[in-house]
Amino acid sequence: MGLQLTFEARDTSNNALDTRLGVEVEILDINDNPPVFQSNTYTINLKESTSQGDFVTAVVATDKDQSNTNNGTFDLKIVSITPTPPDNLEFFLEQSGPTGIIKFKGCLEHEKSKKYTILVEAKDRGEVVQLSSTCTNIITIEDGNNHLPVFTGQTGAGSIKERDRGDVPILRLQVSDQDTKGTVAWKAKYTIHGDKDQNFRITTDPDTNEGVLFVEKPLDYEDGSQRNLSVSVENEAPYFSCKVKGRPAMGLWNVVTTGGVTLTGEQPLLSTRQVTVTVEDINDPPIFTPTIKNVTVEENVEVGWYLETFTAIDLDRNHANTFKYVKEKDPSDCVAVDTKTGKITTTKILDRESPYVKNNVYQVTVIAIDDGQPPMTGTGTLNIHLKDQNDNLPELEMATMDMCLSDEHTEVNITAYDLDEEPYSGPFYFQLQGDDVKGKWRIDPDNGVVFLLINVSYTLSDLSFIIRYSIWALFLSTYLQLKSEIYIHLSQIHLNSCSQFLQFNPSTNSLS
Template sequence: MGYIRGIMWNKLPTWQVFLWWHHFFLLWSTIDGQTRYSIPEELKQGSVVGNLAKDLGLVVSELYRRKLRITSDAGKQYFSVDLGKGELVVKDRIDREELCAQRPSCLLPLELVIDNPLQLHRVEIEILDTNDNSPSFLNKEKVVKIAELVNPGARFPLESAQDPDVGINSIRSYLISKNDHFKLTVKSHKDGRKIPELVLEKPLDREKLPVHNLILTAVDGGDPVRSGTSEITVVVLDINDNAPQFERQVYEANVSEKATPGTEVLHVKATDADEGLNGEIEYFFAEQTTDLILSLFDIEPSTGSVVVKGMLDHETNTLLRFDITAKDKGNPEMDGHCGVEIKIVDINDNTPEIIVTSLTTPVPEDSAIGTVIALISAKDPDSGDNGKVTLSVSPKSPFKLNPSVSNHYSLVTNGPLDREKNDRYSVKISATDSGKPPLTSEKIILVELLDVNDNPPVFSQPSYVVYVKENHAPGNILCSVSAIDPDAGDNAKISYSILDSKVQDVSVSSYVYINSDNGSIYSMHSFDYEKLKVFQIQVQAKDQGSPSLSSNATVHVFILDQNDNAPAVIYPSSAALGSLSHQRMPRSAKAGHLVTKVTAVDADSGHNAWISYKVSEATDASLFTVNLYTGEVRTKRAVSEQDDSSQRLLIEIKDDGEPVQSATVTVSILLEDGLHEPILDLRHKSMVEPSKKTGRITLYLILSLASVSLLSLVTFVILAVKCMRSSRSSGSCCMRRSDCDDYKNPNRNLQIQLNTDGPIKYVEVLGGDMLSQSQSFRSCMSPMSEYSDFTLIKPSSTTDFKEVISVLDASLPDSTWTFESQQVSTK
């Protein structure tokens, strides 16, 4: 990028405008890709330096949004930017002499920082000198003593004038007022200083003119020319015609800035050809020596040894110049002069300074690698290697430094960031110079991370199990689910909902609802274990980030059975013959004769469905008994002739629940002589001829036995195959059971029961426990029916059994087989 020198000539004379244009074309150059403007000092406030937007290729309309700002190492802001026009304007008075003293080049560096995206531009403002200072002498009056015997051509150094301006505006020449004995010459030092010297042209005659008054004028090269004067008084002295002479005109020495007071820097020496007091020499600082030199150094009058007096600082003054005068003790006294140059040697005594020019925080945690976080610069007032600074960042942080121009670095991301592991980073920047030993400074930059929705909610457990008693009140809380989200803010705010699904072809939302804020799940109504034993709820937790993230959990709801169903009698059926069951038996029956079998079912499960039978009331309690578990009514003894022909039994049926539920059935038994055949169904009694009864019963018995045998065989084969397949993993087994008294927990195993006791031939398939949706099927066949019946009955509907099974009365031998396998559940 080219340097642009902008010169302001508002209200300047024509010749100065021409001069600024001359500088403009001479100083157009390119250095390190930086922009430079040149302006004269003392410009009025508001003067335009240059158009930054145009020169840097920026869009003026975007300057305000991108927050263009200026930083300066000068400590004081001399410039500002008009964001509406993109112009760099003067903000405060600029005095070149105050900023740069007499350095030949005065550069004021500026840094322009622009955000979105982050950019850094280096701008240098060259402050051009104007002739705004007149030459001046430290002493307005000087007395020069010259012996009258001094030969023409003798030189007497005079005080140099000071002019803060530089270049052409500095001192150009000296003039001496017109006289007959002296002329003025100017001696140029190698450092560029011009020292006036008074040269004697004609011998002095003290008797004619003892004192000569002269005016010394210093003139600069500015336009208009500025000048300053000093009065020179020459006193003519007698005798002592030899002045001290130094061995060297200029003495040079180096001294460390860490030299302590009293350290000898150098030793000057002068000689005098005279004898006696006229040859004794004392050394002094010259009259024009500044207060700074007098505070830093001292000279031993008798030896000419220059020693350190104050604290030296290379960063403040790198080179100090002054003059020393050697005077004899003659009358009049004579003196000689020499110059001294002392270079202050730099010591690495300044630690580097870390400057954060721009910092962007907080930073999104998903920032790409290479994202600029901050612009950092370093400076060290030391010189040479002592001032060379290297920046580094702690190696364990996910950041690195990319070097830029002139000790500038950009702090960028160097790895993935994760706010959930570390929400902020304390980045330690170290600055180390190249001195020996090196000095180091540190600066901590706090970088905060901005959360991004990169974590879905996580449930406290993947699935929940809830047990709910049936018949509980609607609106009760079933359970509470909870999830956490490691993100922050809206990204961590969680709302809960139930995903739509079906439970028995009904939406799950009709069963339960959830509090979206805290995850509490409530029932919509009470549950019936006999209709619904278990169902699942899919709960979703979703955060409020953008885009939102979610996760699911499963809630298994198990309905616990309550003893809310009384046993239902399915045989003998009271629906067919009224409230009584009429049975007939021969008087020749012996002890243990099966009179009938009372069968009941309970829609509950587990202990609530365990049924027991007992005789509550009887015409003759000694004649009949009922099996506690099977409900078989048998004779306890042989029937005698003294027993009444009509016997009545009240059988009570109880479950094992809490509280106990019960039902009763009344059985009426007629004792008859010579009874050998079963009594026909009362519904068909009038329709069947006596001659056909025996044939029909035999046919029904054969068909029933054949059907039951075939079904039993098929069932046995299926169970055997299943046992063989699953024996390795489940350990299932098949066994034969002949004792019906062991049938105490029908809901724990799958049972297939063939029962031919009494007039009903049936196969029972029982199974399942309280946590499964098991089914119990029963095949009922009536040998007394006119048609062959084969009916599957679900135990959950007791009224079905009452409607299907007919009341039959028969006396057949028992034959019961039970096949068991592992539990069969339908979920």
């Protein structure tokens, strides 16, 4: 660095320039500035699984002294590491100009030290005096999963009653893990082996890291009084390992690192525990096989007719129960159940046309009650399919009809119905009864249309009629006859006008 000066000589009378002299003064630098880091403290979080030779952090320093002199040139080095690293770890610094890059050789182990404080010095090369400064690098090692959990114990009864399920734990399994509590490297993950029917499930207690075993599906004592399982444990985070094999004088060390496998290249051997669950016997309910039975009979079978027998079985092997059979559902109270044998017979006539019969089926349910403690029940259902018989006579749709007496053709249509199904419900054959209808009435036997003969003169007393008739229903190629009567009310209105009718009252045999 230099200083340039200019001197001029001028005439005093006219101030004219006479002489100009230039002087250059060189200022010699002295070492009066130490190198200074951009930051006094650097904080770094480093994963435990970081590989050797990877970048850890960088420090940068500057010196205000002349850069091309020893006063402005400085060297970076690590002057201290606290705590002292174990023998499988070594930090080092690589300098490139004003920048120093910190790296390491070997393996990081959170369990040996969670944090390292590295003091880096920048010292210039001053010839008279050397100036320096330092910066602090705080490196925190984040724990990784380089330790597998190990089973240490078991608590709980390890037993459950058959058919029980829910949120009551059967047992709890304890493990230990050297990794940091609460991290994914510490959190346990359990797996059940040997549970082919998937009767069990296991969860992890987030506070204690214990494995908690539950029943997912109810167990049956008759399938075995014990269930033998094995449970393995691993961590949520993948397992990794690191081991130093050699320390050459130059370059990085000989290190073997693995992820998800052991150093031999095999899957890590997980800690496993054998577990035995005891199933406690309780009183099983009786069961019917099959639970639903079907029987077909004709309606109107005689009282005492045998229908079916329900027999229950007991799944309990330790104690044989006896059963009592009782009727549960019988809406028309038409069957009886033998309490000892389960035999079902009729106590009333079965009627297919009963309102309790749906789609030709009458349904009865039977329960079996055992003598265990506590008593248990099982239910069976009997569907009685009823075959139709011709046990219902035809009936009129209407018992009272209105007719108009006019000069024109006059008729009325009589319709009938039958509660039975085909072929017992028709066709019908209609016939008028008695001598008093001759010459006055005529009926179509096939469709029940009654005609008033218009060539007959009527008096007032002729205006009400009780017509007796027969309806014939075909049954197995034979006609069955129903005799009945219908009231026909007449009103004498001429010119084909039938807007008014006289009403006939059968009880008083009069018109109104």
